[in-house]
Amino acid sequence: MDSLPDPFSLEHTQVFSYGLYSSLPGSAPSAPRYAGGNPPSHPVASHFLRSCGPQAFGSYGRRHANEGSEESGSDREGREGEEHEEERMRRGAVAADFPALVGPSLSLLLPRGKRLPSCVAGDLSPDLVREKRVCTESVDKGAAEREEANGKERGRSVDGQGMPERRAGVRGKKGAREGRLRQRQELKVLLRETRGKLLELQERVWRAYGERWRDGEGQRAAKGSGDDGGIARDESAEIFSEEEEASDQGMSQKSPMHHLPDNDAEERRDRGQNDDAGSQRTALAGGSLWLDCGLVRGEWEAGSEGGPKFAQTLKQELSSAVARVIDRVTRLYAQSGPSSAADLGPAEGEGAKLENASRVNKAAVSLERCEALPLVLKRPQEKKATQNPSSCQNPLLPQLNPTLPQMPHSHVPALLPTHSKDPFLASFPPAPPPLPLPVLHYTMQHLFARSLSTLPLHKDCLSPDTFLDFSPHAPSFPPLPLMGQLDGSLPASDRDGGRRGAAGGAGSGYADGGDTSLYLPGGLSQEGLSPCHLKKAKLMFFYARYPSSNTLKTYFPDVKFNRCVTSQMIKWFSNFREFFYIQMERFARQAAREGLAGRGEAALRLGRDSELYRILNLHYNKSNDYQVPDRFVEVSELALREFLSAIQAGRDADPCWKKSIYKIICKLDSPVPDSFRLPGCPVGVVNIV
DNA sequence: CAGGGCCCTG
DNA sequence: CAGGGCCCTG
Numbered sequence: 001m002d003s004l005p006d007p008f009s010l011e012h013t014q015v016f017s018y019g020l021y022s023s024l025p026g027s028a029p030s031a032p033r034y035a036g037g038n039p040p041s042h043p044v045a046s047h048f049l050r051s052c053g054p055q056a057f058g059s060y061g062r063r064h065a066n067e068g069s070e071e072s073g074s075d076r077e078g079r080e081g082e083e084h085e086e087e088r089m090r091r092g093a094v095a096a097d098f099p100a101l102v103g104p105s106l107s108l109l110l111p112r113g114k115r116l117p118s119c120v121a122g123d124l125s126p127d128l129v130r131e132k133r134v135c136t137e138s139v140d141k142g143a144a145e146r147e148e149a150n151g152k153e154r155g156r157s158v159d160g161q162g163m164p165e166r167r168a169g170v171r172g173k174k175g176a177r178e179g180r181l182r183q184r185q186e187l188k189v190l191l192r193e194t195r196g197k198l199l200e201l202q203e204r205v206w207r208a209y210g211e212r213w214r215d216g217e218g219q220r221a222a223k224g225s226g227d228d229g230g231i232a233r234d235e236s237a238e239i240f241s242e243e244e245e246a247s248d249q250g251m252s253q254k255s256p257m258h259h260l261p262d263n264d265a266e267e268r269r270d271r272g273q274n275d276d277a278g279s280q281r282t283a284l285a286g287g288s289l290w291l292d293c294g295l296v297r298g299e300w301e302a303g304s305e306g307g308p309k310f311a312q313t314l315k316q317e318l319s320s321a322v323a324r325v326i327d328r329v330t331r332l333y334a335q336s337g338p339s340s341a342a343d344l345g346p347a348e349g350e351g352a353k354l355e356n357a358s359r360v361n362k363a364a365v366s367l368e369r370c371e372a373l374p375l376v377l378k379r380p381q382e383k384k385a386t387q388n389p390s391s392c393q394n395p396l397l398p399q400l401n402p403t404l405p406q407m408p409h410s411h412v413p414a415l416l417p418t419h420s421k422d423p424f425l426a427s428f429p430p431a432p433p434p435l436p437l438p439v440l441h442y443t444m445q446h447l448f449a450r451s452l453s454t455l456p457l458h459k460d461c462l463s464p465d466t467f468l469d470f471s472p473h474a475p476s477f478p479p480l481p482l483m484g485q486l487d488g489s490l491p492a493s494d495r496d497g498g499r500r501g502a503a504g505g506a507g508s509g510y511a512d513g514g515d516t517s518l519y520l521p522g523g524l525s526q527e528g529l530s531p532c533h534l535k536k537a538k539l540m541f542f543y544a545r546y547p548s549s550n551t552l553k554t555y556f557p558d559v560k561f562n563r564c565v566t567s568q569m570i571k572w573f574s575n576f577r578e579f580f581y582i583q584m585e586r587f588a589r590q591a592a593r594e595g596l597a598g599r600g601e602a603a604l605r606l607g608r609d610s611e612l613y614r615i616l617n618l619h620y621n622k623s624n625d626y627q628v629p630d631r632f633v634e635v636s637e638l639a640l641r642e643f644l645s646a647i648q649a650g651r652d653a654d655p656c657w658k659k660s661i662y663k664i665i666c667k668l669d670s671p672v673p674d675s676f677r678l679p680g681c682p683v684g685v686v687n688i689v
Numbered sequence: 690c691a692g693g694g695c696c697c698t699g
Numbered sequence: 700c701a702g703g704g705c706c707c708t709g
Contacts, residue, residue: 568691574704575690
């Protein structure tokens with residue numbers, strides 16, 4: 001851990017002092033809660049109340065219709081019941097035959113043994129965090145620094161000071177470039193002076209002519225050709241500096257992407273003195289600042305510097321373009337925010353507007369950081385502390401709710417239902433947490449969705465990636481009713497219940513972040529699929545490996561299904577199955593190698609402390625806030641045995657050997673709990689996959 | 690996880 | 700032909 005002054009390091013120090021696994025949920029109502037593993041959360045609120053209204057699914061008619069049309073669901077269930085019962089009996093008999101063989105002594109299905117020390121992963125994160133921070137800062141500073149470095153490096157390299165590794169490379173090329181660079185620097189100085197003069201001249205002309213010359217080509221043509229050229233160039237300078245100013249204010253500091261081209265522009269303007277004024281005017285009249293990168297002026301061919309210069313200019317222009325796009329998006333984002341809208345007073349002029357834009361923009365940038373970074377940062381500390389939400393004190397930031405449960409994998413047994421059957425939850429430290437990049441993904445989607453929802457973009461299936469569904473009526477992030485609120489309405493028949501650690505009880509309330517714009521009006525459905533839907537689909541996989549499209553429609557009432565969405569969701573389940581079968585086959589082969597098969601089926605029990613179980617749980621229930629249904633464990637065991645026996649019998653030589661297994665598994669789907677019929681995630685909190 | 694190819698089924 | 704599933708790939 002480095003000791004750099006780091007704004008985010010606050011999170012390391014401002015920790016809550018309750019110990020690992022020691023705090024009871026109810027004991028510290030004001031403290032951030034660990035509810036089974038809940039992500040930090042974004043402003044997300046439930047629209048549960050609304051869901052109970054028009055979206056109160058489960059009306060008999062609809063359900064009936066769905067089930068009826070659904071490839072004879074009851075039929076399938078019936079067959080399944082029979083077969084399953086048969087299977088169970090068979091297995092029971094075998095288990096009785098080999099009672100002594102049941103045992104976790106088998107490495108395959110053993111409780112997870114060696115694990116990567118969590119400190120390894122824990123140590124990674126700060127590094128990444130640092131990296132992230134550096135990246136962020138480099139957006140601001142790097143630019144200025146880069147230019148400075150370019151300038152100073154030459155000087156420094158003489159006396160051998162400065163960053164060795166960077167200079168090593170530079171030094172190699174130095175000899176060849178030094179002369180050129182010195183020349184260029186001198187030229188730049190010259191250009192700055194010239195620019196000053198030009199500005200003076202511009203001022204005079206401006207005073208003399210006021211705005212008259214802007215009024216039309218006729219007036220402009222009426223002026224002397226000498227003045228004309230000067231004005232045109234000055235106009236260019238003005239535009240440029242405006243552009244630059246806007247960009248610079250957009251970024252929190254001056255960026256080289258804008259600065260460097262500026263120098264080039266000066267250079268060009270300077271050279272332009274001798275150029276054909278008419279052609280230059282043409283270029284300017286086209287507003288072709290984007291093209292004003294040397295190529296337009298034929299600098300590429302101009303001399304020996306053309307190559308490097310072209311490359312440099314191209315890079316700068318590209319960076320500049322990206323920066324502008326980002327600026328624009330963040331600006332839009334900031335402006336669409338409620339507080340920032342209020343923040344934006346009536347602009348009294350260009351300057352004021354720019355200033356406001358600047359403020360908003362900076363706020364947006366830091367908002368972005370605040371919003372995204374803590375999500376990454378929380379992981380390392382999650383075991384011992386929750387982040388201090390106040391570490392992000394941007395006024396524009398919709399307050400991150402400090403009462404929200406913080407992160408997945410915060411396995412505090414006390415928060416788990418007493419019926420928790422996951423021994424590894426308590427007995428193992430959290431798995432080395434992969435950096436929650438998807439969370440960042442979510443953040444960016446969130447950001448973009450909000451920013452662009454004001455734009456007339458998109459429609460229907462234009463984007464196959466429905467995560468990027470920017471339709472104003474289709475925010476990518478659906479309402480997320482907290483099932484904790486639904487306890488009363490949950491059918492007692494949900495035997496597997498599934499829900500675990502939901503919301504942690506009293507006071508948890510909605511996972512509100514204060515941004516209601518993210519939620520759908522009651523009764524509406526969205527066209528796109530969100531990470532939440534993916535999560536829900538994964539949980540649904542515990543019950544249905546082969547859901548029909550009608551089943552999907554039944555259990556995703558907040559999704560507006562079209563061909564695109566349906567096939568995407570079907571594809572999801574296809575991917576889920578693939579993962580499932582791959583794991584089953586893998587473990588079956590391992591079991592075959594280890595000779596487990598001969599030791600009875602009991603040896604193939606899929607205990608909840610087994611590695612295989614852990615892997616499956618991690619994949620489908622990453623945040624671990626759902627109780628894996630017993631039924632799923634049974635199905636998995638069955639699949640495992642089927643794979644194993646096929647492998648043992650050598651049937652795996654047949655290219656189609658898996659199909660028979662698929663057929664068996666296909667029949668083992670069980671009814672999805674009614675709680676899945678409600679929109680949103682059937683879990684306590686929002687957990688982005 | 691998504692895309693594409695291929696196959697099977699109705 | 701469309702829908703759905705598996706496989707392979709990135």
